[in-house]
Amino acid sequence: MLGKKIATTLLILGLLVGTVVYIGWYNLLREVDTYIESPAEHFKYGSIGTENDQGVPYWIWMVLPRLFPEYLPGTNGYTSLGFTWEPGQETPVGVSKKTIGFPRQGITCAVCHSATYRKAPEDNPIIVPAGPSVKFNSLGYVRFLQACAQDPRFTADYILPEIEYNHSLSAFEKLLYRFLIIPTTRKEMLEQGESFAWTNSRPNWGPGRIDPFNPVKFNMLAIPIDDTIGNSDMMSLWNQKQHQGFALHWDGLETSLTETVNTGALGDGATRKSINIEGLQRVEKYITELDPPQFPFAIDQAAAAKGEKVFDQHCATCHAFGGERTGTVIPQQEVGTDRHRLDMWTQEAADKYNAFAEGYDYDFDQLRKTDGYLSVSLDGLWLRAPYLHNGSVPSLQDLLKTPDARTPVFYRGYDVYDPDAVGFISQGAEAERVGFEYDTSVVENSNQGHVYGTNLPDKDKATLIEYLKTL
Ligand code: HEC
Ligand code: HEC
Structure with a gap:
């Protein structure tokens, strides 16, 4: 009799625990694949x-710009940080x-690797996937989230009513948000903000640039904080089919596209376990097959044909498909551009x-240290302004000037295009x-550096630029 009672009690207890575990799993951990x-x-x-x-819980993330607009650089919510x-x-x-x-949000490759441009200020931006973003202000975004979390108003009382405008939460969900999700999110956002404290003493990345590997070094790889600065311009990802055998990244620190894609995801916040390898294989296939975008303004074809000869003579060894040195690392002393990114x-x-990923079913073994910068192929070049690894030269016209005559101060992050200079409008x-x-x-x-073509006669520069528009 007693034995039966114990068994019944245990069964009920077991069911209760099971139900609690199930509810916990369902509301906190259940992954829904999309x-x-x-x-x-x-x-x-x-x-x-x-x-x-x-990732930030989606509904919290949605309402932050409305609750904390004072921490944004402009009035249009996330768009003011360069999101499209x-x-x-x-x-x-x-x-x-x-x-x-x-529901949670996360970052994808396209936040940095999708370009926008406008032909005229009144136009809507045209989005070009796999192009480099000129607008996304990554550091501004990190600092915005940190400022929100530091604000004493970051509480359930302040956040929940605002969520209710968008989405109605059940009574149970409200409890979860109040006692678990909001406090945990706040803690994680504060920690994430602190993990970027080293950026406070270094130059701002500005829109369209990040320091790609220092966060990885200092956080993921647990290397002590040093004083290097690696700010780099975002790169285009299209047309990888023609990049077979090229090294990758501005300094050629990788030689495998698959590894570059996977490290890209880890750099964005995926973990060794959460990384979505299948999703990334689709990304790799997409950027491999994708053609570069065509120049969207008129091109003087006769001039471009002349320019092709100038290109063949002065640029092709390093930049043409099939060029002897295309896609290889050119020593920094030879190309002469800023060396900080390399030293990072x-x-x-x-x-x-x-x-780092030993024992997982993907692995890394092709990361390396080089002594220079990659002679990148120039496909879709027109949409890759500002130019060079640090994005220091606003247009092709400027790049063909001797370094001392190049523009010393300009504005980046405005996406209206200047077809004559070949770059975005960067003054005014x-x-x-x-x-x-x-x-x-x-x-x-x-x-400074990259002086190739800077001593050409003006008419050759003009035809060369016309040719570069066709790439
Ligand atoms: C936060 C911005 C950001 C995100 C997100 C990002 N990247 Fe990048 N990516 C960069 C920057 C900046 C570079 C150039 C870095 C350098 O070498 O200095 C780069 C370089 C690359 C390159 C090298 C291109 C070449 O031709 O050498 C590949 C490939 C790449 N990224 C793929 C990806 C993929 C795939 C994802 C998503 C899984 C991703 N990236 C996410 C900013 C980003
Ligand atoms: C000796 C090899 C070499 C020659 C010759 C050369 N370049 Fe380059 N080029 C490079 C390297 C290396 C880089 C990357 C430098 C950096 O970013 O610091 C580069 C970068 C560029 C970029 C910037 C690409 C981007 O996405 O921002 C452009 C544009 C360019 N070169 C055009 C030319 C033109 C036009 C010529 C001929 C007049 C030329 N280059 C000749 C090696 C060369």
Whole structure:
């Protein structure tokens, strides 16, 4: 009799515990896979596995700009940090939404690797996936989240009513948000902000640039904080089919595209476990097959044909497909551009990264330390302004001037295009209002070096530029 009672009690207890575990799992951990059919849409919005660790709960993330507008650089919510929001989408380009217990957001490749441009100020921006963003203000975004979390008003009482405007939460969900999700999010946002404290003593990245590997060195690889500055311009990812055998990254620190794609996801906040390898394989296929975008203004074809000869003579060895040195590392002493980005990456970092994913079913072993910068192919060049690894030269016209005659101060982050200079408009009232002041005298921002073609006669420069528009 007693035995039966104990058994019944145990059974009930077991059921209760089971139910609690199930409810906990369902509301906090259950992963709902989303599959986006179109490769381009997947590239822009598909999960790469960054939601688990670094993602912010979607509904909190949605209301932060309304609750804390004073921490944004402008009045248009996330758009003021350079995000591009397509009509009808739940998130901006480069932000995924995934349910892990509850909806969360995460960053995707496209937040940095999708370009926008406008032919005229009154136009809507045209989005070009896999192009380098000139607008996304990554450091501004990190600092915005940190400032929100530091604000004493970051509490359930302040946040929940604002969420209710967008989305009605059940009584149980409200409890979860109040006692678990909001406090944990705050703690994690504060920690994330602190992990970027080293940026406070170094030059601002500004829009369209990040220090890509120092966060990885100092956080993921647990290398002690040093004083290097690695600010680099975002790169285009299209047309990898023609980049077979090229090294990758501005200094060629990788030689495998698959590894570069996977390290990209870890750099964005995916963990060794949460990284979405299948989703990333689709990204790799997409950027491999994608053609570069065509120059969207008229080209003088006769001039371009003449310019091709100038290119063949002065540039092709390093930049043409099939060129002897294309896609290889050119020693820094030879190309002469700013060396900080190069010095940021060390042999120790390469070794540690190569050991980082031992034992997982993907692995890294092709990270390395080099002594120069990659002679990149110039496909889709027109949309890759400002030029060079640190984004220090606003236009092709400027790059073909001797370094001392190049523009010392300009504004970047304004996406209206200048087809004559071949680059974005980087001077004038609007560029100043929207853009970030890029001063080439700031450490790491130097526009010196790469003197190729700078002594050509003006007419050859003009035809060469016409040819470069066709790439
Ligand atoms: C926060 C911005 C950011 C995000 C997000 C990002 N990247 Fe990058 N990516 C960069 C920058 C900046 C570089 C150039 C870095 C350098 O070498 O200095 C780069 C370089 C690359 C390159 C090298 C291109 C070449 O031709 O050498 C590849 C490939 C790449 N990224 C793929 C990805 C993929 C795939 C993702 C998503 C999984 C991703 N990136 C996410 C900023 C980003
Ligand atoms: C000896 C090899 C070499 C030659 C010759 C050469 N370049 Fe380069 N080029 C490089 C290297 C290396 C870089 C990357 C430098 C950096 O970013 O610091 C580069 C970068 C560039 C970029 C910037 C690409 C981007 O995405 O920002 C452009 C544009 C360019 N070169 C055009 C030319 C033109 C035009 C010529 C011929 C007049 C030329 N180059 C000749 C090696 C060369």
